[in-house]
Amino acid sequence: NAGVMQNPRHLVRRRGQEARLRCSPMKGHSHVYWYRQLPEEGLKFMVYLQKENIIDESGMPKERFSAEFPKEGPSILRIQQVVRGDSAAYFCASSPPGHPYEQYFGPGTRLTVT
């Protein structure tokens, strides 16, 4: 059973470009969570999605950031017009239905904005 998959593992973008981060949950998992880890900090919750629904985006910056989890395909975290402060590791986690506390983390995507 493959774990949570994220790609790319490393992403370099220039200021002003768009970044798209992908997350495929574990098989059978229908809930996806995105967390961000700034340098020398712990992870911070960004958004919680179920298929075709955003359940909680209270941790998302108000501008430039969006997330989706379509009926088919991976969840995508999109950052428009990236700035240097967006440089961080972005982790996706998934959980099985009815077990939101059982979150399994992917390997993360490290975004570097130059």
Next chain:
Amino acid sequence: AQTVTQSQPEMSVQEAETVTLSCTYDTSESDYYLFWYKQPPSRQMILVIRQEAYKQQNATENRFSVNFQKAAKSFSLKISDSQLGDAAMYFCACPTSGTYKYIFGTGTRLKVLA
């Protein structure tokens, strides 16, 4: 606001010795989960051990065990027979009250000395 505190930014331990990493948390819930994650240089988040608050027995996974003091809201991780591969950042995490949002501590960097 719910908090998770790791008061030791860095710890060192001799190979084969035992080390304890501390974590305190604050929650208004009576039933919840607590987690320890390991983050090696690869930056992947690896679940080390999980404790369910309603269980009085401390969780154990091979060389890893916890000392869970519910009244004191303390959740320390003990690593026995430390190995070089244990060197990593260790994060304590607790979901926010009644939700799925994990709150992470700031981490403890563990060094294992040969």
